[in-house]
Amino acid sequence: MGIAFMWGAIAGGAVVIGALIGLFVPLKQRLIGYVMSFGTGILIGAATFELLDEALNKSTTMVVGISFIVGSLVFTAFDMFVSSRGASKRKRSSGGNEGTGTAIFFGTILDAIPESIMIGASLLSDNVSAALVAAIFVSNIPEGLSSTTGLQKDGFSKKKILLMWGLVWLISALASLAGYSILAELPDMQFAMIGAFASGGIIAMLASTMMPEAHEEGGAIVGLFASLGLITAVILS
Secondary structure: OHHHHHHHHHHHHHHHHHHHHHHHOOOOHHHHHHHHHHHHHHHHHHHHHHHHHHHHHHOOHHHHHHHHHHHHHHHHHHHHHHHHHHHOOOOOOOOOOOOOHHHHHHHHHHHHHHHHHHHHHHHHHOOOOHHHHHHHHHHHHHHHHHHHHHHHHOOOOHHHHHHHHHHHHHHHHHHHHHHHHHHOOOOHHHHHHHHHHHHHHHHHHHHHHHHHHHHHHHOOOHHHHHHHHHHHHHHHO
16 A cells, blocks of 8 residues: 555656746746657556556446546546636646636646546556556646646745645545555456546546647647657556
8 A cells, every 4th residue: 555655656746846847947848848748648658558458358348438438528527617717727837827726726636636546556456557657757747837837827925836736746645545445445347447437537638738738839749759658658568
């Protein structure tokens, strides 16, 4: 159980790293776009080759397909809710969040929980999914960076921003621990449903947040970086 907490903390800690960069280190927007596109590719690979593949090994294609679509629908519904309250640009490295910092904060938690749960779940096969941890870590850095920019524009102090991301880090670690502890007791069918559900949520998140940001900041070449991220996930898998 301690190992699940540790891996969740490692992946979630990247949000804090991104926040520190946003607060103290100026970076070019194009470089951020490259990092985000690479993280997008890794996450696509992890969601496909780790989560969906494992789910298909434990259940039927119909069950996995339905669970995947439901996961996408649920994430989209919550994303629309937090976006309507000011978190629609929570991954934008240039800021521009037009609402409250609280909405940005809860939007980031919405992104983090399903990812972290599946890190813990991957430990049920004895070894953590290196592809999943790497994907979440890489994608969390620009998220912490971009959200921090928005929070600063919303008037939040550096201390309060770091406390908020520290809480996100803790939630990520606890979600990983929950994924290991709870899913270990579930039969294969339910385990597969949750894995496919999380995969659907991750893909929906990528399409609505990370992909647009990566292209806006990095230009057409981000397709290459996303491809490199995908093949990296395959190798790590």
